[in-house]
Amino acid sequence: MPTTRRPTKEDVLSAYRRNALLGAAIRVFGERGFDCATMERIAEEADVAKGTTYLYYDSKQSIYDAALSSGFAELDERTREAIDRAPNFREAISAFMTARAEYFFEHRDFFRMYVAAIARQITSSRPRASEFQAVVDRQTRRLEQAVARAAARREIRRVDSAATAVAIFDLTRGLVARRMVSTGEFDLAEDVAFLSELVWRGLRKGPGLKAQDPGDKTIGKREKGQRKGIRDRDT
Amino acid sequence: MPTTRRPTKEDVLSAYRRNALLGAAIRVFGERGFDCATMERIAEEADVAKGTTYLYYDSKQSIYDAALSSGFAELDERTREAIDRAPNFREAISAFMTARAEYFFEHRDFFRMYVAAIARQITSSRPRASEFQAVVDRQTRRLEQAVARAAARREIRRVDSAATAVAIFDLTRGLVARRMVSTGEFDLAEDVAFLSELVWRGLRKGPGLKAQDPGDKTIGKREKGQRKGIRDRDT
DNA sequence: CGATATAATGACCGCTTGGTCATTCTGCTG
DNA sequence: CAGCAGAATGACCAAGCGGTCATTATATCG
Numbered sequence: 248m249p250t251t252r253r254p255t256k257e258d259v260l261s262a263y264r265r266n267a268l269l270g271a272a273i274r275v276f277g278e279r280g281f282d283c284a285t286m287e288r289i290a291e292e293a294d295v296a297k298g299t300t301y302l303y304y305d306s307k308q309s310i311y312d313a314a315l316s317s318g319f320a321e322l323d324e325r326t327r328e329a330i331d332r333a334p335n336f337r338e339a340i341s342a343f344m345t346a347r348a349e350y351f352f353e354h355r356d357f358f359r360m361y362v363a364a365i366a367r368q369i370t371s372s373r374p375r376a377s378e379f380q381a382v383v384d385r386q387t388r389r390l391e392q393a394v395a396r397a398a399a400r401r402e403i404r405r406v407d408s409a410a411t412a413v414a415i416f417d418l419t420r421g422l423v424a425r426r427m428v429s430t431g432e433f434d435l436a437e438d439v440a441f442l443s444e445l446v447w448r449g450l451r452k453g454p455g456l457k458a459q460d461p462g463d464k465t466i467g468k469r470e471k472g473q474r475k476g477i478r479d480r481d482t
Numbered sequence: 483m484p485t486t487r488r489p490t491k492e493d494v495l496s497a498y499r500r501n502a503l504l505g506a507a508i509r510v511f512g513e514r515g516f517d518c519a520t521m522e523r524i525a526e527e528a529d530v531a532k533g534t535t536y537l538y539y540d541s542k543q544s545i546y547d548a549a550l551s552s553g554f555a556e557l558d559e560r561t562r563e564a565i566d567r568a569p570n571f572r573e574a575i576s577a578f579m580t581a582r583a584e585y586f587f588e589h590r591d592f593f594r595m596y597v598a599a600i601a602r603q604i605t606s607s608r609p610r611a612s613e614f615q616a617v618v619d620r621q622t623r624r625l626e627q628a629v630a631r632a633a634a635r636r637e638i639r640r641v642d643s644a645a646t647a648v649a650i651f652d653l654t655r656g657l658v659a660r661r662m663v664s665t666g667e668f669d670l671a672e673d674v675a676f677l678s679e680l681v682w683r684g685l686r687k688g689p690g691l692k693a694q695d696p697g698d699k700t701i702g703k704r705e706k707g708q709r710k711g712i713r714d715r716d717t
Numbered sequence: 718c719g720a721t722a723t724a725a726t727g728a729c730c731g732c733t734t735g736g737t738c739a740t741t742c743t744g745c746t747g
Numbered sequence: 748c749a750g751c752a753g754a755a756t757g758a759c760c761a762a763g764c765g766g767t768c769a770t771t772a773t774a775t776c777g
Contacts, residue, residue: 277605278605279605280517280601280602280605280606282515282517282518283517358604359601359604359605362600362601362604362605363601363604363605365597365601365659366515366594366597366598366600366601367515368663369593369594369597369598369659369662369663370512370513370514370515370594370597370598371513371515380663406676406680407676410673410676410677411680413656413660414653414656414677414680416656417652417653417655417656417657418649418652418653420652420656421648421649421651421652421655421656422652424600424604425648427604428603428604428615438645441641441642441645442645442649444684445641445646445649445681445684445685446680446684447684448683448684448685448686448688449679449680449681449682449683449684450680450683451683453683453688
């Protein structure tokens, strides 16, 4: 441990400061949104003066980005663990939903930042879309792989794994968003059970569209049209 | 037609102005978001001076609210028509998805406002949540009724209709959001077909969880636990 | 204990923007 | 055409905020 050792005193302090700033940033951005959040408030929340903030981060934007990625990293880690731990695909679905929902409920401010960030991406016309897109994509990747594996193993029918993954992703997001604004009690396990069963049943092998209404034009073709689903392969 | 007649010249002009302002507002709020949008820009987009704007709307907030509700009203109308026209529940699902997706693609700016508004609601801590919540609720109400009807008619299994409705709602929202940011081509009908089939299969009658993994604790109870699902009965 | 280097501070600047209001314009009426 | 009422205008104001930097506090070392 000779060469790159020694976290000098400055390093430690610096790390501490950066961290405090990051936490403060998540809190403030979470409750005010990017535009309404002020650097003054973030600094004060981190117990430093405004000027100090600029010793650690270049700009409001940069501290925002840092706060966002730090949350994303943690969330991804949790998601990955949850999926890896699941013994089969059916449980992977509920594990995915549960892990994410729990993380978000434990970090409400981050969830708010997250939602605002997505909204921002949709709103602002492409400044650095692909970069952010990659982060979001990474979130569904693991799930997508799990879907593909399950299909290969014949646990489920053949489906577009990317489209399936984002569907599960969207359901989870919706669940969290709804429960986040509501004030009353609720049982997360129950919500997850409902949604994961819905999806599971939807993916089970079995007769396709039993011609309840044969004349429909949009339904019926596909069922193996892999590649080309919902997932957007941008660029 | 004697009493409340006569749209006086002023009335007509006033209506025209309000409308132009509303359109401009949707455009500007849509592409900049509430905070970054400026009254100056909205006025200019509507071909009036900034001061004129305040002759028709009290404040930035009030023109924002007006723009949002006008879009919501139109969207709700379209959604209602689509569901009503559907001959059965299965088609109601895809009609719902298609109608909303098409509306959003035709009014991208409104979709952006819409997403930002939701994000805003999640972000800001309860200023006038219930009021806005009601508008959002109305969007799933029709669908919820359709689900309940279908269950009663035995088209599908017994499920929590509110939870089912929001699930379909969230899938639709996700679909639109994803396609909105992506730049490439895509086939809406295909996306809708995939999702509506997923949901339809998920709702079909049939054996419940075929004990692929019996020992799970969160899955299994319910299947008729109406009332208490995802939908939040706030207040 | 000085001396020096580095970190922290917060008053301050420039700029943006929501909202106002004195002034100007428009078109109707007699 | 003159006079006038109401609509429209845009210069202006005050407030808020991101970012800077001269000044001050702190830590290290000889």
